Amino acid sequence: MTPATNAPRTLPRTCPLCEAVCGLEITIDGGDHVTAVRGDKADPFSRGFICPKGATLGQLDEDPDRLTHPMIRDRATDTCRAASWAEAFGLIRERIPQLTAEYGNQSVGLYLGNPNAHTLAGALHVPVLIRALATRNLFSASTADQMPKQVSSGLMFGDPFTVAVPDLDRTDYLLMLGANPLESNGSLCTAPDFPGRLKALQQRGGKFVVVDPRRTRTAKLADEHLFVRPGSDAYLLFGIVHTLFARELTSVRVDVRGLEEVRTAAAPFTPEVVEERTGTAAETVVRLARELAGAPTAAVYARIGTCTAEFGTLTQWLVDVINVLTGNLDSPGGAMFANGAALGIVRTRAFRLGRWNSRVRGLPEAMGELPVATLADEIRTPGAGQIRAMVTVAGNPVLSAPSGPRLADAFAGLDFMVSVDRYLNETTRYADVILPPPRILQSPHYDFALLNFAVHNYARYSRPLLPLGADQLSESEIMARLALAITGQEAQPGVNPLAAVDEFVIAATLHKAGRADRRGELLGENSIEQRIDLMLKLGPYGEWNGGTLNLQVLLDNPHGLDLGPLQPRLPELLLTASKQVELAPEALLADVARLHERLADAAPAMVLVGRRQLRSNNSWSHNVGPLVGGSNRCTLHIHPDDLNRLGLDGQAVVKSAAGAITVELEPTEDIMPGVVSLPHGWGHGDSDQAVARAHAGVNANALTDDSLVDVPSGNAVFNGVPVTLTPA
Numbered sequence: 220m221t222p223a224t225n226a227p228r229t230l231p232r233t234c235p236l237c238e239a240v241c242g243l244e245i246t247i248d249g250g251d252h253v254t255a256v257r258g259d260k261a262d263p264f265s266r267g268f269i270c271p272k273g274a275t276l277g278q279l280d281e282d283p284d285r286l287t288h289p290m291i292r293d294r295a296t297d298t299c300r301a302a303s304w305a306e307a308f309g310l311i312r313e314r315i316p317q318l319t320a321e322y323g324n325q326s327v328g329l330y331l332g333n334p335n336a337h338t339l340a341g342a343l344h345v346p347v348l349i350r351a352l353a354t355r356n357l358f359s360a361s362t363a364d365q366m367p368k369q370v371s372s373g374l375m376f377g378d379p380f381t382v383a384v385p386d387l388d389r390t391d392y393l394l395m396l397g398a399n400p401l402e403s404n405g406s407l408c409t410a411p412d413f414p415g416r417l418k419a420l421q422q423r424g425g426k427f428v429v430v431d432p433r434r435t436r437t438a439k440l441a442d443e444h445l446f447v448r449p450g451s452d453a454y455l456l457f458g459i460v461h462t463l464f465a466r467e468l469t470s471v472r473v474d475v476r477g478l479e480e481v482r483t484a485a486a487p488f489t490p491e492v493v494e495e496r497t498g499t500a501a502e503t504v505v506r507l508a509r510e511l512a513g514a515p516t517a518a519v520y521a522r523i524g525t526c527t528a529e530f531g532t533l534t535q536w537l538v539d540v541i542n543v544l545t546g547n548l549d550s551p552g553g554a555m556f557a558n559g560a561a562l563g564i565v566r567t568r569a570f571r572l573g574r575w576n577s578r579v580r581g582l583p584e585a586m587g588e589l590p591v592a593t594l595a596d597e598i599r600t601p602g603a604g605q606i607r608a609m610v611t612v613a614g615n616p617v618l619s620a621p622s623g624p625r626l627a628d629a630f631a632g633l634d635f636m637v638s639v640d641r642y643l644n645e646t647t648r649y650a651d652v653i654l655p656p657p658r659i660l661q662s663p664h665y666d667f668a669l670l671n672f673a674v675h676n677y678a679r680y681s682r683p684l685l686p687l688g689a690d691q692l693s694e695s696e697i698m699a700r701l702a703l704a705i706t707g708q709e710a711q712p713g714v715n716p717l718a719a720v721d722e723f724v725i726a727a728t729l730h731k732a733g734r735a736d737r738r739g740e741l742l743g744e745n746s747i748e749q750r751i752d753l754m755l756k757l758g759p760y761g762e763w764n765g766g767t768l769n770l771q772v773l774l775d776n777p778h779g780l781d782l783g784p785l786q787p788r789l790p791e792l793l794l795t796a797s798k799q800v801e802l803a804p805e806a807l808l809a810d811v812a813r814l815h816e817r818l819a820d821a822a823p824a825m826v827l828v829g830r831r832q833l834r835s836n837n838s839w840s841h842n843v844g845p846l847v848g849g850s851n852r853c854t855l856h857i858h859p860d861d862l863n864r865l866g867l868d869g870q871a872v873v874k875s876a877a878g879a880i881t882v883e884l885e886p887t888e889d890i891m892p893g894v895v896s897l898p899h900g901w902g903h904g905d906s907d908q909a910v911a912r913a914h915a916g917v918n919a920n921a922l923t924d925d926s927l928v929d930v931p932s933g934n935a936v937f938n939g940v941p942v943t944l945t946p947a
């Protein structure tokens with residue numbers, strides 16, 4: 220790649236691995252080898268914080284098992300060989316248009332994985348691919364993750380991206396459910412050094428309470444930890460809402476509609492009813508309500524443990540209902556809305572749910588997507604509109620989607636599959652063509668998505684630290700070329716397809732902004748930078764919007780730019796028809812009946828939940844030596860009482876409605892009796908990645924069941940899955 224002619228250098232760059240967006244200082248030798256990664260002390264947001272994943276970013280980036288050339292699979296022998304870009308795109312250009320000509324656009328499905336939220340290509344150039352495919356069979360990790368929050372925000376505020384985050388640095392009281400930021404570093408709450416921010420909360424006299432069926436590292440730091448039966452958070456939060464009304468503790472400070480409807484909906488969920496279902500004592504429910512109402516400022520925050528559950532959307536809704544009822548929504552120290560610096564998609568119409576439905580199960584569309592829990596159905600069920608080919612970008616749904624092995628079977632039966640991925644892995648092994656992105660350090664970085672969920676307004680742009688090699692394409696260019704190939708087109712000689720895409724977007728954006736004559740003023744080395752400059756200039760701090768921000772300002776501040784604490788943003792943000800916060804959206808009130816009905820069902824004797832591990836990153840960090848082993852192993856946490864009661868030792872067979880696996884047991888007092896926990900992203904037994912194969916683990920999603928979803932959002936259910944355990 221780069222000849223070793225440079226002097227060693229240390230350069231700043233944002234870490235792209237998780238939502239904490241830490242600033243890093245990366246030392247590179249004379250060539251392209253990373254010799255050290257440290258936290259960037261000059262970053263005003265992360266202030267030098269780094270975790271073990273960030274510290275090993277160089278090893279991940281230089282992983283000898285990563286793909287460096289396009290790969291083409293020979294179906295007869297099921298072997299992959301390196302190919303040229305021309306051959307790879309040529310094959311796609313031959314196969315996909317054939318399928319769409321015969322079976323229509325719906326015959327090609329698209330799955331977008333988590334790293335798309337962390338790459339510039341994911342934000343700026345995946346949309347081109349979506350437009351080229353023009354398929355309703357669009358799926359992503361969002362419906363295995365945060366869709367319930369986005370649906371609830373969409374219904375309450377009119378925009379699914381208007382997501383309130385706890386004002387972590389100023390709050391006096393934080394009630395946190397189903398999140399473990401000491402391991403995950405936070406999610407839908409961009410907060411580098413989350414642990415330090417929680418300690419600061421305590422040091423300034425505040426309190427934080429964790430609700431989790433496991434006594435996590437976060438729970439141990441907390442002032443109080445409450446065990447909760449998996450999947451029962453909506454009852455707990457309804458109990459708090461009930462109490463706020465019953466004891467006249469409400470102090471609503473934003474303009475809302477539907478207060479009485481919420482009071483009525485909460486009426487049946489008395490603290491006593493809640494105790495029965497959640498295991499949380501009635502007086503604790505009442506005390507939590509009093510503490511939330513009485514604290515000078517307070518915020519409720521609930522994350523993946525509560526999203527990927529049977530009542531995910533109701534839970535997320537109730538979080539914001541409580542934030543409203545206690546006078547903390549959009550108020551400093553409460554739950555607030557960040558103001559990202561880059562102009563995003565300008566929405567003018569209120570969010571609508573279920574504009575169309577999935578073909579096989581009739582599940583509702585949300586944000587243009589269908590639930591990943593029905594992807595296998597759409598591939599396997601014959602008929603008009605059946606998916607016959609797939610494109611996956613930065614995803615590993617065989618390990619990350621519910622009923623993963625069923626999805627693997629479905630992929631195996633496809634006519635054609637293309638994956639854009641760093642690795643040949645559990646998912647991409649079914650692809651006919653794999654297109655590899657370049658190294659992380661060869662890619663530019665700006666957190667278009669995550670900075671809209673930050674606990675402090677901030678912006679940072681990183682140029683690529685290393686140039687592309689002669690035979691490499693940027694991931695953005697891969698998207699542009701893939702979009703062409705899918706529509707049967709070839710790049711015109713002398714035309715860079717990426718620049719053409721960017722030019723189109725720039726022209727349209729300038730036109731919409733009434734600045735068509737300003738094209739010549741855009742700064743930047745290439746069309747991507749010019750797009751960023753444009754989004755910054757038109758953004759809330761932008762030079763073309765009464766402010767000073769543009770690309771040059773970020774280039775002059777390579778360690779990041781502090782844009783100040785969160786500010787109240789209502790009512791301007793509201794896109795609801797009423798221009799009020801919709802506290803009781805019909806689609807959610809309708810789902811309360813389901814919650815109520817479930818009260819009559821007996822709770823299962825044993826349920827499965829997930830967990831994240833500090834040195835793990837979903838499914839794709841297990842090939843980095845220093846990250847695997849020790850505490851980072853794929854074991855089933857089980858309470859010793861359950862272990863003894865069931866006569867288990869060493870390993871157990873875990874069975875669910877969806878499947879069975881044999882797994883190593885790890886007894887711990889830190890989990891509720893009646894609950895077992897298995898991390899996801901493991902199951903690398905057949906992997907070509909040597910380190911990952913040696914630490915294979917098992918696929919937790921062989922147990923999760925794709926027939927179960929959170930009804931309003933269609934989100935997958937990973938927590939509270941009924942299981943039985945028997946000796947292995």
Ligand SMILES: Nc1nc2c(c(=O)[nH]1)N[C@H]1C(S)=C(S)[C@@H](COP(=O)(O)OP(=O)(O)OC[C@H]3O[C@@H](n4cnc5c(=O)[nH]c(N)nc54)[C@H](O)[C@@H]3O)O[C@H]1N2
Pocket residue numbers: 331332333334338360363364365523527612613614615616618619620639640641642644656694829830836837838839898899900919920923937
């Ligand atoms: N049981 C259970 N299942 C879960 C969860 C759980 O808690 N429990 N969590 C869910 C959640 S929150 C999520 S977000 C999903 C994640 O689900 P996915 O996004 O499907 O899975 P990842 O493991 O993140 O896989 C990312 C893939 O992208 C590739 N990759 C990495 N960087 C890049 C890049 O820059 N470009 C490209 N093109 N590829 C790249 C990796 O090699 C890997 O194949 O899993 C979900 N699944």
Ligand SMILES: Nc1nc2c(c(=O)[nH]1)N[C@H]1C(S)=C(S)[C@@H](COP(=O)(O)OP(=O)(O)OC[C@H]3O[C@@H](n4cnc5c(=O)[nH]c(N)nc54)[C@H](O)[C@@H]3O)O[C@H]1N2
Pocket residue numbers: 237238333364396397398399400402403404405406430431432433435447448449450451452522523524525528828829830831832833834835836837896938939
């Ligand atoms: N180190 C590391 N960091 C990561 C990731 C990773 O894989 N590893 N993944 C990233 C991704 S994609 C995401 S989305 C975020 C997620 O970030 P977090 O939301 O913080 O995710 P977890 O650490 O899995 O914490 C979820 C907690 O929910 C608990 N839980 C399970 N079921 C229930 C329930 O029914 N009710 C309640 N109240 N709690 C429950 C689990 O025991 C667990 O402790 O993390 C990101 N950061």
Ligand code: SF4
Pocket residue numbers: 234235236237238239240241268269270271272273274404411
């Ligand atoms: S916390 Fe997240 S962003 Fe920060 S260094 Fe670790 S992986 Fe990177």
Ligand SMILES: [Mo]
Pocket residue numbers: 333364
């Ligand atoms: Mo996620």
